[in-house]
Amino acid sequence: MQALSKILPSLSNLQRLHLWRAGLTEQTLTSLKSTVSLCLNLRTVVLEGNPLPEQAFHILIAEDSPLTHLSLRNNCIGERGAHLIGAALSTARVANRSLLYLNLAFNSIGDVGAKHIAQGLRLNRTLLCLSLAYNRIGDAGAAYLAEVLGPFALTHDEIVERRRQMGKWNSLPSQTQIADSKNESWLSIASSSSLEPSMSNTTRSSTRKKDMPKKEENQTASEGNLTPGRKEETKLTGKGPDTKLARGKGVKPAAKEKNLSVFKQEVADQGSRLTHTDKTVIPVSKVAETSEPEIPVLETEVQYREGKVIVLGNDVLTSLNLSGNRLTEQSLSSFLSSVSQQPAGGGLLRLSLSRNCFQEDCDIFLKLQELMTLRDPLSKTVPGDEEHEQAV
Incomplete structure (x- = not known):
């Protein structure tokens, strides 16, 4: 050998x-x-x-x-x-x-x-x-x-192990929030919360603010009515553009904190929906992706009948x-x-x-x-x- x-x-x-x-x-x-x-x-x-x-x-x-x-x-x-x-x-x-x-x-x-x-x-x-x-x-x-x-x-032992592992899944959202709150990397998580539109509007408005002089300058040069400097000055000093730029500067701190709390709550609710549901069939294996080995008792779909967990x-x-x-x-x-x-x-x-x-x-x-x-x-x-x- x-x-x-x-x-x-x-x-x-x-x-x-x-x-x-x-x-x-x-x-x-x-x-x-x-x-x-x-x-x-x-x-x-x-x-x-x-x-x-x-x-x-x-x-x-x-x-x-x-x-x-x-x-x-x-x-x-x-x-x-x-x-x-x-x-x-x-x-x-x-x-x-x-x-x-x-x-x-x-x-x-x-x-x-x-x-x-x-x-x-x-x-x-x-x-x-x-x-x-x-x-x-x-x-x-x-x-x-x-x-x-x-x-x-x-x-009984399999049910106990299943509930114990599901409890670990339930704690994942809160642990993720605590770990990611330091660098705010959790903002990259896809969600349908109210924060995402406000964040996207802020980004689009700031981009519009930077690109507006160039766009207007190209427009003026093509039309030939005004010089690039006058057109740009008119746009920057007008009331309409100033109002739009003021609105696009961002969300107020209080509103932003409110949106952040709503986003966090939705992340937590999403995790709970994936692990706890009133449906008879619960595919818990799709709850989250992790580097840890998958748990067999969580990989199979189950049904609840007469107080029993049926595989x-x-x-x-x-x-x-x-x-x-x-x-x-x-x-x-x-x-x-x-x-x-x-x-x-x-x-x-x-x-x-x-x-x-x-x-x-x-x-x-x-x-x-x-x-x-x-x-x-x-x-x-x-x-x-x-x-x-x-x-x-």
Whole structure:
């Protein structure tokens, strides 16, 4: 691993690393994680047949991990490893934003491990493909996985974290005003307050005052009636121009302070409107832009129903493989209910349920299969293909 740590970062074209039954240990896995972060174009890592006592594979799914494809098949991952992987996928505060494909087939995740993986899918909006084939998952674990695909209620801890983060957003306008009041840079913020017209009028009037002699001078020269000096003197000494210039000199101090206070209040009201509203749907992720990492619990739209905060569900995951587990018709009903509530053209597009504990000719499976066939874009045949297939 020390040799690889020196060689791999120098391979600028390296995109895939496959270590099958390489005898990894906790120490070499940590070294591998550091090496992967140094490889510019390495995005796929396959670690199969490398069981570890501590099951610390989650370090490859950290928030700052550059990997997009990770395969951890046949690594004896149990409940502990599934718990660590689920927490790495997402929590109420942090989430992985790079991993697109995760293969956990042929492990020992079980129902409890499936619950942890489902917990990680609640607020993860990056992962597209997940394989949990041959993991001894029954109806209890499948119910948690099906729940996150449809609308579900936030837990108490998630609601508390959401309110805490929203409180930080609410304090942003007042903090911005205090910080920017020293240099008055907040005046550049776009707003529809009454200060903006007065400021623009003052600027235009002062500009008009400077440019007026030149404009009149050009007019006089073109007309030839008066000399430039006389025309300019007439304009500067007349009552009309003097009145206009007096009006354009600016706003009175009292009125200006009033306008400034109105502007500040509108900025604060705008921030509160973005975070607090009577609407059922609140896209809090659009509240403001900041250099801090985005909070997963604030990125999803929510609805309020019967005193509960309802999330619309994970509609980013497109492929889920649960083949070779212990699912019965009860799990089929849960998936059918959740998938049918997902928006058309999005959400789960492929669901693999072969080799489970139900008859493939049962009504509920046929309904689910028909629904998934309509959703899967790869299963749609071109007109005329059916006749061609029959002929073949």
